[in-house]
Amino acid sequence: MASFTRTKIELNEQESKLRNLLLDVARYIDESKEIKDALELRFAGGWVRDKILGIPSHDIDVAINAMTGYPFSLKLKEYLEIPGNLEKYAITSNDVGNLHKIAANPEKSKHLETVTVKMIDLDVDLVNLRKETYSEDSRNPQMEFGTAEEDALRRDATINALFYNLHTGEVEDFTGGLLDMESQLIRTPLEPHQTFMDDPLRVLRLVRFASRLNFHIDATSELSMSEPSVLEALRMKISRERVGTELEKMLKGKGPRDALQFIDRLGLYSTIFTDPHLKPIPAPDSSRLKLSYECLENLRVNETPGSIYQSLVRSDDARYFAWILAALTPWSQIPGEVPIKPGGRATIPYAAMVAKEGIKANNKICSVVTGALRNYIQITELKNAINNEDARISERDTIGMQIRRWDFLGGHWRLQALFALLVEASNSTEQEGYGKVFAEWQRFVEHLEKLEVMDAPSIRPIIDGKQLTKELGVRPGIWMAPALDVCMEWQLRNPGETDFAGAVEEVRKRKDELKIPLK
Known part of the structure; x- marks a missing residue:
């Protein structure tokens, strides 16, 4: 097994262009003296994980230390409008899409404003490094600027808490994510129970990454994922749209059978496959679910x-x-x-x-x-x-x-x-x-x-209602639908026939049964 503890990441041409552009924008902002601290930029999370694992990725989160994503994106736009700057990176205005600001929506587990932009055929999200503070009476965190380590600790899994520092070209690991990748382990950076109670959606995210990557979840996390208090929080505090989105990613991903096995084994079924607002709702016995998903996998x-x-x-x-x-x-x-x-x-x-x-x-x-x-x-x-x-x-x-x-x-x-x-x-x-x-x-x-x-x-019907009424010489009526079924039955008995005369004759024979007012 390859060792990830001293990992280097090789950027492709697109990623190198993006890195150089972002570093120049950071210098442009620093030289303007508009902010007090020098900017530090990092590629964060899933892109780093996938890059190390050799999985192609076109989605890059850019973590910024001293600015939020939106003002940084405006300075990026400003920088690229300076004559000659596009040409420095061998790109054109078509290589940079429109900026899309996505507001924070804590009620749907969207805790931070982000900006997305299509750049050099990469989907780029711009967001600041942050730390989260939760109160006992709310699952919605207070968001503050944070260090890279604080940002890493607030993430759902150690393998998603890695950074690629654009300035040094080094992978930064504050939570042991590289060793966990080597061990094919999904583990939370902080104590699991509090991690899941802070944001119960993380339960499903861990299942998704474990099934997608064919990793296992550490035993302590699994125990916490199955606790009644965590399941109740997942059931009632997370929007069902978010639950559905995570499930869709699981079942469209590389390990749908494994995802259902995790859901089954960890006792998550009745929390996911329910309508929490329908009272009362029966609870089916899911003890035989394994036979169903194993059967489908066998067929596949x-x-x-x-x-x-x-x-x-x-x-x-x-x-x-x-x-x-x-x-x-x-x-x-x-x-x-x-x-x-x-x-x-x-x-x-x-x-x-x-x-x-x-x-x-x-x-x-x-x-x-x-x-x-x-x-x-x-x-x-x-x-x-x-x-x-x-x-x-x-x-x-x-x-x-x-x-x-x-x-x-x-x-x-x-x-x-x-x-x-x-x-x-x-x-x-x-x-x-x-x-x-x-x-x-x-x-x-x-x-x-x-x-x-x-x-x-x-099968396309050999005759439609308008043609049938014309052939019969009667007005349309409630007889029409069953009469067209008779035509289709005739058509099924006579495959390849293109003349509908036989179908019309069959309807005539059954006019009394169909209650057609033929003279």
């Missing part, structure tokens, strides 16, 4: 042409949705639905409410979750019928229309089928393994592929 790592995973998970979005669904399988145990709005008539399954309000998932995800919870039993029944070779499984129109209905109720019907598989896997035992489950669902996929109905929801 064994993906081959024509496999279950390749057939059901077909995009980057779908991969993320799949992990959300795996995490929500315990909610399949909770029957019933809850109003979308207090006192409202429209309802959604509890799992969809947890997605909507608990992790602030977008509407598309909430729709998929709703469809998955409402349809997984029917989808499983079709899987069983196929494996039992029931007579109806050869009826392309019947199965195709069923798939279209599932897709209409939530979209992404393939992911709904994946959810049904994961629920079944979570109801098995570890001793049984996934062999029987995988074999049956593989037959399900292959049968539907053979029938050419996997894409039934995207």
Whole structure:
């Protein structure tokens, strides 16, 4: 294993240009005598960590010792407007984007004003070094200018508390982060319990970095992360948008299975996957969650042409949705639905409410979750019928229309089928393994592929409502939707047919059933 204790960082061309530019801006400010202390600039946190680990990074936090980010950014802009200065760094005005000031928002765990700017194809954040002081009655800290060491100590993990000093070219480590990186360890710079009580979001950040980097969390931190007082603070004091953002980064990152394993093992599930403002809300049994996320990981790592995973998970979005669904399988145990709005008539399954309000998932995800919870039993029944070779499984129109209905109720019907598989896997035992489950669902996929109905929801109707009313010579009415379904059924029985005459004739034959006022 490489030693990081005497680490040197080699800058690429873009980073070198940025370093030289920022150092010249610092000298420009120093020479103006506008501030008392000489400026010191450092690249901070995640960029330093990733650079040492050999992970490409385009996001750079610049920590400033004696100015806040906004006035520094104005002097940067002023410096670059001086004729000839852009050319010194072989850049143009197009290489420097607009300044974006982001105000502090303590209620959403955004404790400090920052300025972001796109420079030389790098996303740069400008912020001052600071220390934080917490009072017992508030999780929002008092922010003050601090030293580099004080800034390092207030961070969530030692591996995120490293600095690259632009003036010396040295890595500065005030918390033992380099040794922790060598040991592949996630550890808080200060005592864990107080660290998490000061800002409970750090619990999720440690899980995210551990799963992304394949590191382990030190035992003392893990104990504190699972304490009831910390979990209650995370549940009630952190905005659900922030919880959802951290979860999304975990499940879109390199180790989604590991992230769910940490959440499961540390007892974080009921704190994350809940709606803290919905009273009362049932608590599902998450003791079998492991079977669900291990099943999805098994499918993913064994993906081959024509496999279950390749057939059901077909995009980057779908991969993320799949992990959300795996995490929500315990909610399949909770029957019933809850109003979308207090006192409202429209309802959604509890799992969809947890997605909507608990992790602030977008509407598309909430729709998929709703469809998955409402349809997984029917989808499983079709899987069983196929494996039992029931007579109806050869009826392309019947199965195709069923798939279209599932897709209409939530979209992404393939992911709904994946959810049904994961629920079944979570109801098995570890001793049984996934062999029987995988074999049956593989037959399900292959049968539907053979029938050419996997894409039934995207089949373009051979005739629309306007054409149908014209052919029948009647006004539109409540008969229209079921009549168009009859046309689609006919179309599914006659794949490749381009003349809609047969579909119209089928509707005529069933005019009494459809209550069409034909003369």
